[in-house]
Amino acid sequence: MSAVFLNQVEKLYGSVPAVRGIDLEIPDGKFTVLVGPSGCGKTTTLRMIAGLESVTSGSIFIGDKDVTALDPKDRDISMVFQNYALYPHLSVAENIAFPLLARGAKRAEVQGRIEEVATTLSIFQLLNRKPKELSGGQQQRVAIGRAIARSPRVFLFDEPLSNLDAKLRVEMRTELLRLQRELSTTAVYVTHDQEEAMTLSDVMVVMKDGLIRQMGRPEEIYENPIDTFVAEFVGSPRMNLIRGRVEGGVFKSPSGVSVMVPYSAHHEVVLGVRPEDVVLDLDPANGMPGRLEIVELLGPRAIVNIMCGTHRITAVIEISQLTGLHEGREVGINFRVGRTHFFEAESGLRINF
């Protein structure tokens, strides 16, 4: 177990920057998730920690050891790859044993460890099979088995669940979390899926364009997104962002949205409100008037799209509150008090009152 430190780490491909000088401290024993849209540099960052990509400038420490110039094998890490990267010619047992044997363990010594790992991951009955004979989920389990066979200082996960179907993904997510809690080994996990990031992370790192936009506990980031990008990226359905102007303590958008603001300066701003903070009233007179466009049922809740002037607002409401609401109906829209966010129109940065 060790913390990982990135100091001003930069990666250029030719003259194209992939990572633009980031500072990052990945806490010891915690599950840290790097999340962001494709091309944001998250995978490159992970691969630099692994040593599979060279660092253009800056340094990487694992614990107190500078690993910047070390080969992957000398960094004491294990990695789970997106496409599993199993050795196709080796059986499951041999795949799990590989990192042990490669580091000089004797065959007789590793048998016990293989069985332990296989039991932990419920793949005991697959030990003699070849990767080709396994389903995607089983292959991913083997890949995880190979990663935990040794006790490395850091686990690295490169979008390990993205090739699995939705149901399996949720199952494996829980299992990964359980495993990490059990082993309490530092884990760095890369995903483009913000939901996965929210559920898995102790620490969430949101990246964009090779830079870290925000870092913190997932609920912190959800509650206080630092800018409009993070606000929109984190949370599903995404946060409603409405551009407008604050004048005399009232926010007004050209589309007809108006909200009281504890804020007096005259200013171009973006108002943000999470779909679950949008409240609908059956009486259009109670709140901003809007017309219900589409209702998508999600089981216990529903996603509702409302046209407010020219602006489309998304709301998430409990199924019980859906009574009387149907597509085409006029409603009143309110935002929960104290649950609105404001961002500077120009820079997109959060305005704190």
Place this chain on the structure above:
Amino acid sequence: MSFRARMMTPLLVVFVAAIGYPLISSFVLSLTNYRITRRDETKFVAFAQYKDVLQDHAYWSALAVTGTFIVFAVALELSIGLMIALALQNQRRFRDFSRSFLLSPMFVTPIAVGLMFRFLLNQQLGAIPAILEKVGITYDFFGPGRAIYSMVIIDVWQWTPFMVLLLLAGLESLSKQPFEAAKVDGASPFYTFRRVTVPMLAPILTVAVLIRSLDASKVFEYVYAITRGGPGTETQTIQYFTYQTGIQFFRLGKASAMSYLLLIMVISLVILLFKRIEKARLAS
């Protein structure tokens, strides 16, 4: 006649005329004692020629010479080829240039290669023995006990590039991820080579060895151009022996029987090998 059959007709006609007829005709010849110089004495002898060939010590000795040649040449070509392919795989600059440059020996006609080496290695006239002489080494490349290995060297010079080409294509078609996994898993380059590269490349290695072995079994030009089977019969390969019997000594009946026996041996070997490849493929 269906459209499909009609479309195939030209190919079938060519196939029958160019391959079928000589094949059958030589088989018929092999059942006679046909000699160009005594055509009027030709008579049907059934499998007597085959029996004769199988009892001929020289035939077996030619087979052994060919076998030695194949084993040494292909083993060297495979190991050197694999080394070069591995090196080229990691090359960054001048890739296309060095690749095409390395492949050039393949494009020289074998008889020319034979002639070239005949002069290069000739003890009296050759450049290489002359250079060796200057550093105090006297070495007769085509002397007793050596000639066959010199032939091997020539074959290695000409055909290693072919190995490189095949293996490089094979290496580059392998998925990169297991190699990255091996790096992270702590495998040394040699361990990765032994436990990942070679097993993953195995199907291509097998095909490469098969193609080169079949090709090497046809070795004729070097022998014809340089040693004519000598010293003694040390470099008398099966193809050269068959050529001598049929074309120099005019015993076409016997030469046909020799060719057929060789064909049977080669085909049996190829079938066996393909069965093994298939079995290995199904097992993985």
